Amino acid sequence: MSTDSPVISCKNVWKVFGNDPKKFLENMTPGMSFDDIRAAGYIAGVKDVSIDVHKGEMLVIMGLSGSGKSTLVRCFSRLHDITGGTISVEGQDIMSLPEKELIELRRSKMGMVFQSFGLLPHRTVLENVAFPLEMRGQDKHTRRERALEVVKLVGLEGREEYFPRELSGGQQQRVGIARSLAIEPDIWFLDEPFSALDPLIRKEMQDEFLRLQQLLNKTIVFITHDFDEALRLADRIAIMKDGAVEQCDTPDQIVLHPATEYVRKFTEDIDKARVVHAGVLAISDVQGEGDPVDAGATIKQLAKQIVQDTRAVIPVAKDGKIIGGMNRDDALTILLENG
Amino acid sequence: MANATTDTVSAGTPMLSRSQWSLVLVAVAIVLSIFQWSGILPAWLHRIPETAIPNFAGWLDAIFGFIKDDMGLLTLTRFLTEGLEWLLDASGNIFFGKRRWPNIGPIPWTAMAAVAAVIGYYLGGWKLALLGGGTMVWTALIGQWSIAMQTMSVLAIAAPLAFVIGLSVGIAAWRYTWVDFVIKPILSVLQTLPFFTYLLPAVIFFKVGPTAGAVATTIYAIPPMILMTSLGLQKVSPEVIEAGKMSGCSKFQMLRHVYIPSARTEILVGVNQVIMLCLAMVVLTAFIGMPGLGAKLLAMMGSFKLGRSFEIGVTIVLLAVMLDRMSKAWVVKQPEHFERGTPFWKRHQMLLFGAALFVGFTLLSLVMPLAAEIGRGQHFSQGKELDNLIKGFLDIEAVKATTGFLRAFLNVQILIPFRNFMLSIPTPAFIMLVVAFALALAGRKQAIYALIFFSLVAFSGWWDRSVITLYSVISAVTLAALLGLPIAVLAARSEKWSVRMLLVCDTAQTFPSFVYLIPAIMLFGITDIAVIFSILIFAMVPLIRYTIEGLRTVPPEMTEAADMAGATRMQKLVNVQIPLALPTMAVGFNQAIMFAFFMVIIAAFIGTQDLGQELQRTLAGTDLGKNFVLGICVALMALTFDLTIMKWTADKKRALGLQ
Numbered sequence: 002m003s004t005d006s007p008v009i010s011c012k013n014v015w016k017v018f019g020n021d022p023k024k025f026l027e028n029m030t031p032g033m034s035f036d037d038i039r040a041a042g043y044i045a046g047v048k049d050v051s052i053d054v055h056k057g058e059m060l061v062i063m064g065l066s067g068s069g070k071s072t073l074v075r076c077f078s079r080l081h082d083i084t085g086g087t088i089s090v091e092g093q094d095i096m097s098l099p100e101k102e103l104i105e106l107r108r109s110k111m112g113m114v115f116q117s118f119g120l121l122p123h124r125t126v127l128e129n130v131a132f133p134l135e136m137r138g139q140d141k142h143t144r145r146e147r148a149l150e151v152v153k154l155v156g157l158e159g160r161e162e163y164f165p166r167e168l169s170g171g172q173q174q175r176v177g178i179a180r181s182l183a184i185e186p187d188i189w190f191l192d193e194p195f196s197a198l199d200p201l202i203r204k205e206m207q208d209e210f211l212r213l214q215q216l217l218n219k220t221i222v223f224i225t226h227d228f229d230e231a232l233r234l235a236d237r238i239a240i241m242k243d244g245a246v247e248q249c250d251t252p253d254q255i256v257l258h259p260a261t262e263y264v265r266k267f268t269e270d271i272d273k274a275r276v277v278h279a280g281v282l283a284i285s286d287v288q289g290e291g292d293p294v295d296a297g298a299t300i301k302q303l304a305k306q307i308v309q310d311t312r313a314v315i316p317v318a319k320d321g322k323i324i325g326g327m328n329r330d331d332a333l334t335i336l337l338e339n340g
Numbered sequence: 341m342a343n344a345t346t347d348t349v350s351a352g353t354p355m356l357s358r359s360q361w362s363l364v365l366v367a368v369a370i371v372l373s374i375f376q377w378s379g380i381l382p383a384w385l386h387r388i389p390e391t392a393i394p395n396f397a398g399w400l401d402a403i404f405g406f407i408k409d410d411m412g413l414l415t416l417t418r419f420l421t422e423g424l425e426w427l428l429d430a431s432g433n434i435f436f437g438k439r440r441w442p443n444i445g446p447i448p449w450t451a452m453a454a455v456a457a458v459i460g461y462y463l464g465g466w467k468l469a470l471l472g473g474g475t476m477v478w479t480a481l482i483g484q485w486s487i488a489m490q491t492m493s494v495l496a497i498a499a500p501l502a503f504v505i506g507l508s509v510g511i512a513a514w515r516y517t518w519v520d521f522v523i524k525p526i527l528s529v530l531q532t533l534p535f536f537t538y539l540l541p542a543v544i545f546f547k548v549g550p551t552a553g554a555v556a557t558t559i560y561a562i563p564p565m566i567l568m569t570s571l572g573l574q575k576v577s578p579e580v581i582e583a584g585k586m587s588g589c590s591k592f593q594m595l596r597h598v599y600i601p602s603a604r605t606e607i608l609v610g611v612n613q614v615i616m617l618c619l620a621m622v623v624l625t626a627f628i629g630m631p632g633l634g635a636k637l638l639a640m641m642g643s644f645k646l647g648r649s650f651e652i653g654v655t656i657v658l659l660a661v662m663l664d665r666m667s668k669a670w671v672v673k674q675p676e677h678f679e680r681g682t683p684f685w686k687r688h689q690m691l692l693f694g695a696a697l698f699v700g701f702t703l704l705s706l707v708m709p710l711a712a713e714i715g716r717g718q719h720f721s722q723g724k725e726l727d728n729l730i731k732g733f734l735d736i737e738a739v740k741a742t743t744g745f746l747r748a749f750l751n752v753q754i755l756i757p758f759r760n761f762m763l764s765i766p767t768p769a770f771i772m773l774v775v776a777f778a779l780a781l782a783g784r785k786q787a788i789y790a791l792i793f794f795s796l797v798a799f800s801g802w803w804d805r806s807v808i809t810l811y812s813v814i815s816a817v818t819l820a821a822l823l824g825l826p827i828a829v830l831a832a833r834s835e836k837w838s839v840r841m842l843l844v845c846d847t848a849q850t851f852p853s854f855v856y857l858i859p860a861i862m863l864f865g866i867t868d869i870a871v872i873f874s875i876l877i878f879a880m881v882p883l884i885r886y887t888i889e890g891l892r893t894v895p896p897e898m899t900e901a902a903d904m905a906g907a908t909r910m911q912k913l914v915n916v917q918i919p920l921a922l923p924t925m926a927v928g929f930n931q932a933i934m935f936a937f938f939m940v941i942i943a944a945f946i947g948t949q950d951l952g953q954e955l956q957r958t959l960a961g962t963d964l965g966k967n968f969v970l971g972i973c974v975a976l977m978a979l980t981f982d983l984t985i986m987k988w989t990a991d992k993k994r995a996l997g998l999q
Contacts, residue, residue: 080582108588119583123601125677132597133587162677180587190586 007053008091008188008220009077014050015085016072016244019043022084035243046072047083048244054188059214059221060249061231064241070224073241074190077222078111079103090188108137112181113190117197118173120165120180126152127161130179137184151179154216156209171202178213189219193226207233228267232276240264253281274301274336282327282335283317289326293318300335307332358779365776369769376766386766393801401965408544417545427497428550435493436486446489448705448712449480451698456662458694464669471665475658483719484633484655491622491632492659494550498557499618503611505558506565510610511595514570527563532934532978534941535560535621536955537971539628540964553622553630561617565610572606573599605671612667619660620852624942627959633659634854638945646862647726653858657851664850730862747869755868759811767798770807774980782987789983793976800973802951809950810977812943813936816875820932824880828887829913838888845885853878853935853942861946871943878939879932886928890921923992930985937978 017026017038025043038045046069054060062070075081076088079095088095090106098106112133120129127148134144152161155175165173174194181189194210195203207230214221225231231238232252239249240263248260256273259265280296291312294303296319307315307329314326356364375381383389408414432438437446453476460472479488513520535556542556576599584598600607626634633656640649678687685692705712733739765773771794779787797806831841860874894917902912918925944952951970958967 075582078586080585104588104590107586111586113582113586115579115583117577117579119577119579121580121583121598121601123604123675136588136590136593136597162680164675164677166674167677177583180583184588 006092008056009054009088009222011053011077011086011088012051013086014047014073014076014083014088015045016047016069016076016081017043017045017084026085035245045069045244046081047076049086050244050246051086052239052246052249054220054222056220057218059223059234059236060239061223061225061235061237062239062241063225063228063231065226068241069244070226070241071192072244074192074222074224077188078107078113078190108133108184110187111190112184112186112188114174114177114181114192114194116193118165118170118177120173120176122165125162125164126157126168126176126179129165129176130183132180133184147183148179151183152176154182154213155179169202170198171206174198174206175209178210182213182217187220189221191221191223193224195230196226203230210234228271232271240267251281253277257281272301273338274304275299277335279303279317279327279332280319280324282331283325284328285325287314287326287328288323289314289316291316293323294327295319296324300332303332304336307336358783362776362780365772365779369765369772369776372766372769372772373764376764376769381766385768387803388767388798390801393799396800397963397965397969399965400968401963404544404964414545418547421546421551424497424546424551424554428494428554431493431496432490432550435496436489438493446486446713448702449476449485449714450705450711451701453477453480454697454701455694458690458697460662460666462690462694463666463673468665468669471658471662475662478658479655480714481720482651482655483714483716483721484636484652485714487632487636488655488659491619491634494554494557494622494625494630494632495615495618498554498622499561499615501554502558502561502614502618503565506562506610506614507569507607509562510566510569511573513566514573520570523566527566528979528982529975530559530563532937532975532982533971534938534952534955534974535624536627536941536952536959537967537975538621539625540959540962540967543628543959544962544964548629550630552628553625556625556628557618557621560621561614564613564617568606568610568613569603572603572610575606576602608667608671612664612671615663615667616660616850619656619663620854623656623852623854627956637854637858641857641861641945644861645723645727646730646858647728648721648723649858650726650730650862651721651723653855656855660850660852661847734863743863747864747867750872751867751869755815755872758815759808762807762811763804767803771795771798778980778984782984782991786984786987790980793980797973797976800969802954802970802973805949805951805954806973806977809937809940809952809974812871812875812940812950813933816872816940817879817929817932817936819872820876820880820883820936821929823876824883825887828884829891831884832888832891838892841888842885845881845888848881849885853939856939857943857945860943866946870946871940874943874946875936875939879936882928882931882935883925884928886931887921887925890924890928891917893924894920920996920998923989923996923998926985926989926992930982930989933981933985934978937974941974 015026016022019025019042022043025041029038033041035045035048038048048069050073052060062073064070072081076083077090079088079098083096090110093106095103095106121132124132127145130151131144131148134147139147149161152158155178157172157175157179160168160172165176168176174197177194181191191210195206198206211234223231223234235252237249237251238255240247240255242263248255248264250258250260253276255264256268256271256276259268277300278296279294279298279300282300283296289312293316294306296317300307310329313329315329315332316323317325317327372381372385376386384392426441429438429440430442432445433440433442434445434447453473456476457469457473460468460470479485509519509523513523538556538560539552542552542559546552546555580598580602581594584594589598622630622632623634623637626632626638629635633652637649637652637656640646640652701711710718734743762770771791774794775787775790778790797803800806828841831837856874856878857870859877860870864870864873898916898920899912902916907915940950941952941955944950944956947953951974955967955970955974958964958970
């Protein structure tokens with residue numbers, strides 16, 4: 002598989018809830034809005050979504066509750082059968098997979114973390130983590146060994162024999178994460194994994210998550226309704242509203258060039274200087290003079306320098322190579338706009 | 341009976357509202373009744389003429405005959421009987437030394453008591469250990485070990501059987517909508533059928549004695565298991581299900597590793613109910629000649645040996661409380677973790693300890709016969725002395741005067757006139773009143789059910805006895821409400837008393853209904869009052885319980901708002917607490933009516949003139965058709981009330997925004 006072919010590719014995906022969604026979708030007049038569909042007695046959970054997820058990428062899907070983000074991610078793993086369109090995972094159309102192969106796909110390729118953890122209450126930490134391994138019939142010894150390894154990875158050593166109810170929320174989610182990692186999945190789904198946690202624990206878990214991601218480098222689909230969380234983690238963000246994707250782009254582009262009014266409102270209160278990187282502002286046909294700034298730094302990080310610098314154009318370098326120049330004015334505008 | 345229905349949620353027809361329609365019906369009924377009293381109503385309008393009554397019993401007999409003989413069901417059931425008999429013989433051998441395979445029993449009572457104590461300790465600490473061991477020791481010392489074990493040996497077969505069947509059907513009902521669709525109505529009828537209706541078919545298909553008793557007991561205990569199972573499975577959190585799917589579970593793995601363990605609590609609550617219903621029923625199977633505690637109690641009460649009856653009652657109650665507490669403790673018992681590397685003996689210390697005690701006492705009983713069995717003349721039964729005590733108590737002037745007054749006053753001044761009044765109402769008028777009641781409280785659908793159900797009762801040919809049954813139920817429930825509601829309201833005023841009262845109610849609800857006859861007979865002898873009294877105490881339990889629960893669960897911000905508005909206690913109670921508690925109280929009221937229908941049939945043993953008496957009479961013969969007609973009459977009347985009140989409760993709850 003070449004690196005640029007997407008791991009998950011969905012084309013014109015629809016998920017409609019109601020009495021006879023298949024028939025409704027076939028006969029539907031194109032261009033019906035979410036409200037039109039609701040008036041007809043159906044709910045468009047996912048509305049004509051086309052999106053690709055590339056290998057090693059972290060795609061964050063965000064939106065308010067009820068915007069369809071959880072539904073979309075459940076379509077990726079076929080926890081929901083889609084009503085229209087196609088979804089392929091590593092080139093395989095998952096809607097055409099027979100049950101046995103679907104189970105096989107989940108057993109070998111996919112891991113998922115849930116908002117309220119979804120732990121089995123009657124099993125210990127170790128047994129919960131080993132559960133997916135047990136389901137695929139691994140023998141007791143190897144699955145125990147692997148489970149111990151993952152439990153250690155998420156920092157729950159010494160709690161292997163505890164039951165979920167004996168753990169705090171953060172610890173329970175660590176178990177959920179460990180379970181989803183036990184089978185070494187290629188694709189990792191996280192459905193608002195930290196929403197149920199206290200703010201302090203949430204921050205700690207985000208750090209933990211970033212550490213794991215650096216270690217494992219998985220393809221990730223991450224759902225959140227928290228924009229700060231999305232900005233912190235994402236390679237790309239897809240913003241959803243009423244089942245449709247409003248915009249799917251890098252965090253820089255979303256705050257700089259919101260595609261719709263809805264996205265603009267969403268990003269209004271964001272401190273853009275913390276999101277936008279120097280590299281994005283660099284214009285390739287201008288050069289500038291003097292010491293360059295790093296393309297990977299945010300405007301906020303460069304604030305002091307930008308304010309004190311007297312050059313009109315500041316060169317930007319990526320991996321030691323100049324890639325263009327950044328207008329100081331542009332940077333100052335972003336810096337001073339809000340926050 | 342003109343119900344004030346100011347709260348009709350939706351108006352019925354455009355012309356007349358629901359409440360107006362009910363008023364019209366009531367008016368017509370009153371007019372009809374007045375005609376009857378003044379003697380100008382034609383006889384055929386007062387009671388349906390004999391000639392117009394279809395021979396339901398005969399038809400049912402023919403159908404049963406067809407199923408039994410022509411379709412060969414009897415051969416099948418007799419074949420099943422053999423298997424069941426084998427099981428019962430084996431458990432009989434183990435529990436009370438019946439001379440059958442495996443010929444190892446009986447287990448010495450000391451060993452049994454020790455095991456009960458260890459199980460109690462494992463499930464709930466010292467208190468339950470004491471209860472478990474104590475119950476066994478009491479039973480043995482009072483000289484009822486062997487009959488108690490006869491009862492337990494049937495329970496030990498019937499309860500697991502009911503569990504397995506209930507669990508499987510429950511899973512099927514959850515998995516396939518059509519199964520659910522088919523069994524739902526069957527279950528609601530089964531749950532209102534009086535127990536006598538279970539007994540006779542069991543006898544006919546499964547022979548007299550323990551086998552029929554076990555079958556009736558099993559069938560009786562299945563419905564709640566089915567309901568709890570499918571309820572538990574439906575309640576499993578969607579994320580846990582998705583986690584299971586994402587872990588790559590196959591369908592069977594989902595059920596085995598995800599659904600059933602996650603529904604553990606509901607399933608165990610079902611187990612608790614199965615055990616309690618089995619115990620209640622197994623005692624009642626005495627009516628079809630099953631030996632054990634029930635039979636003994638029946639015999640003792642029949643010969644008016646109140647002391648011994650009382651002792652047996654205590655044994656039954658202790659057994660019930662023990663089984664209930666232990667199975668409930670099992671429901672809330674959560675697994676506890678052991679640190680890694682805990683040795684085997686420590687992980688299983690309770691099991692090993694229990695086994696050691698069992699072996700120890702069994703060995704002891706070999707050298708010491710008293711540890712194995714307490715024989716005749718060695719026990720501590722105080723039957724005679726208790727008899728004298730009770731008689732002495734009843735002879736005290738004050739007590740005598742009170743019971744005598746109640747007997748005379750209640751009976752002559754209130755109950756008998758009320759009964760005669762109900763009997764004097766013409767059948768169509770009576771049905772109209774019931775329909776009006778259903779229409780005003782619930783709605784058109786329930787009113788139609790009421791019409792159909794009561795018309796069927798009218799055409800069953802047992803109208804007068806049905807009315808008498810209804811009279812017992814209504815008078816007992818009314819008296820229970822008059823007594824129970826003030827008690828509940830008082831208890832609900834303080835946290836401490838609420839908890840105490842709820843504990844009493846919980847405990848009383850575990851008693852097999854049969855036990856309630858003992859105090860009734862003790863106080864009032866074999867009279868109508870005794871019947872009403874036994875129903876009354878039985879029905880009071882749910883009334884008190886739900887009233888307290890309803891009052892206690894009124895949201896605190898509402899009572900606080902009332903306090904801040906300067907309401908007195910009484911104002912708060914009348915204006916805030918009772919209106920909000922009413923839906924919950926109605927559930928209690930409904931249960932009280934259901935309990936009353938149940939008890940009124942059992943009270944037939946005392947000697948009444950209602951359906952119960954006739955039902956009991958059918959047991960002596962093979963009148964299967966009549967037995968069913970009578971049973972269904974009771975079920976139809978109970979269902980009418982159940983449907984109406986539950987619909988009203990649901991409407992009211994929605995209107996109040998509760999749940």
